[in-house]
Amino acid sequence: MPKTILFIEDEPTLQKTVGSILQKEGIVVKSALDGELGIQKAKEILPDLILLDLILPRKDGFEVLEELKKEEKTKAIPIIVLTNLESAKDIERAIGLGAVSYLVKANYELDEVISKIKEHLK
């Protein structure tokens, strides 16, 4: 069965770019454009992995992370934070809330991001 990823990101361009590459790798990609919708979809589809931006409308990434890790159904889903926030405080907070990996978009090539995602999907 193909693996499913939920990509919570408010930028449609980025969603398309990363999404198309992941789909070529045989991964099913579902998306949500804001935090609240992200939580709702995560509970519905129970993906194998969540890719989460931190600056999001309605509910920010930290709130999403906190809620999903509290919820019995979703707490075991690995969450990779993919953001452009890079202060030590934000990284510590996200990891403390249960993110398995923290990737700063500007510091990574697309290939590196994809291989990190695949690593956590194994």
Place this chain on the structure above:
Amino acid sequence: MWYNLNNMSFKKVCDELNVVKSCRQYGLTLWQCPNFLFLVLGFIVIFTILITYYIANLYMPDPRIAALIVMVVSAILMIIGNMIVQSFNRLAKANQSKSEFISIASHRLRSPITNIKWMLSILMKSNGKEIDSEQLEQMRAIKENNDRMNTLVNDLLIAARVDQGRLILKSEEMDLKALVEQLIKEYQPYAQANHIALHLQSDQDLLKVFADRTQIKIAVQRLLENGIKYIKGIGSVKIRLINKKKSVRCEVEDTGVGIPKQEQKKVFQKFFRSQNIMRYQTQGSGLGLFIAKSIIQNSRGKIGFSSQENKGSIFWVELPVKL
């Protein structure tokens, strides 16, 4: 200082009186902070009044008049002092807003830059079929320019963080040699294209240092990049890693244009670019060495250089081997 207490909540008054908090907010040390200086000024004035009163009491027939005069003069002094402090406050606030603006603008620019970078990498991979070599070359040029923009935005973000006193660094055990080897690997194609040889000499059993790996990489990268960038024609950049008693020293020696003696004092200043390089190397923000210095000093390390015009420069950093 005239406060309109009716319009000001108790908490706000407390915040106003909390000197340490407001100094931290501006990212200033106590002795640079106008609020703290004003407090010191106040204490000095009060102390002067008391001393004057004491002396006048001893030596003058009617000391009350002398004390009154001194008090009036002191009051005037305090009013003037307060006006100066207010101006400093306004300046500090304006500076803070500027740093915040740079920080927000740079952060907003990062998303489109990342989008371009990632989309280009997809486009460039589909070459061979639909894209000819000329188009691929053009894409490489776009990528190169986008990377430059990314570096500039990153530099502005770090510089804004330094200005705001928000450059927080981790302290973790790290292998400086592995980091330098990785950097040399990354910069090898760029150096080769410019006919510059990169060499690494390292002490055996190089000690591990305690610093923030990501930030130290940025600092050493700026030194290496400068070394390569400011060589005219064929040349070389040597990196030496040396064990010292309580630190590890990393030297970056280049055979470049060097820095004129009269400009050497300004090398670590923000936006500094030396006159001799401006003539032929227009790229560069002048933030690299400022950032390198801020990172190294915030890592309990040292940074310095020696340089001779038309011969080359040696930039060095020393990082602590203990927590």
